[in-house]
Amino acid sequence: YVELTGRPAHAAYMTTGINPVEAGIAVMEDLRCLETEWNLPENRPAAYRDHAHPINFNLGQIHGGEWNSSVPCTCTLGIRIGFYPQMDVNDAKAIVAQRVRDSLARLGSTLDLNIRYEGFHAPGCEFDLDNAPMLALAEAHRKAHGNVLKRQATTATTDARHFRITLDTPVTCYGPEARNIHGIDESVSIESMVRVATTFAQFMHDWCGVEPAADQT
Structure with missing residues (x-):
């Protein structure tokens, strides 16, 4: 989960606030770029050479905002990250986290960022089908x-x-x-x-x- 905390404000004074929902949209766009990089033919293991789209970053949840007349205070993105069997789980998490931090730095944002994980963090696995x-x-x-x-x-x-x-x-x-x-x-x-x-x-x-x-x- 990518948890972003901004600065709420009345919509009439929107420019005095910091909108974490808009930042979350930008973060997801940058993660899509990383997803595209991992899907490039030169980055694929042999088993996935002919797969249509082996790596998927699925935005499964988004939570944020209180009502339409306020700059929201928080935004949480729930994302499922796919990676290849040859990639270590912790390495994949580190690369994704760095991309999120780079995205916020590019925005020049003073948002507070917290990245947390749920689930079983399953490692990739390639079966031996020649036994x-x-x-x-x-x-x-x-x-x-x-x-x-x-x-x-x-x-x-x-x-x-x-x-x-x-x-x-x-x-x-x-x-x-x-x-x-x-x-x-x-x-x-x-x-x-x-x-x-x-x-x-x-x-x-x-x-x-x-x-x-x-x-x-």
């Missing part, structure tokens, strides 16, 4: 559906990272198709759920093996 279980899953997909499994880099957070980072256990995200994630009418394709279940059945058959069922007669 035996993952190759077996890809082969099960081919057998079940007759096409090659496509690999895709995602910019969302997944709990699968715990298996990779903490346990060093082979893992991937293979599942049904979703739409409007975190939006209105979020849903999952039932048809794709059936396809995924078919793949998993084939994978368990190939990886675990099967035994003849006992005669129940």
Whole structure:
């Protein structure tokens, strides 16, 4: 969260105040420039080379102002910052914080700034898809559906990272198709759920093996 505190004033004497909402807009514009820099092809790891827009700085919340006839006192921006797996969490936070400070310095602002963090500060993670279980899953997909499994880099957070980072256990995200994630009418394709279940059945058959069922007669 980027918390800005300005100096409130009556709208009739607006120039005597310091508007943190306007400063917050400028800060976000500068962060968009940083987002663009991180998305440049030369700054992308190989896994994200073909991704349409791997780095996203999402302005998810903005709070500020009391009413329309006063220069607001405070403004808080709630921002989700994305970064690449090869970048350390603390390094990413430091770069973003410095960009915010530089933005305020450019404005010549005397605003008070406080940057605080919530959430789990998830590190980036890149899965190994060339180990035996993952190759077996890809082969099960081919057998079940007759096409090659496509690999895709995602910019969302997944709990699968715990298996990779903490346990060093082979893992991937293979599942049904979703739409409007975190939006209105979020849903999952039932048809794709059936396809995924078919793949998993084939994978368990190939990886675990099967035994003849006992005669129940």
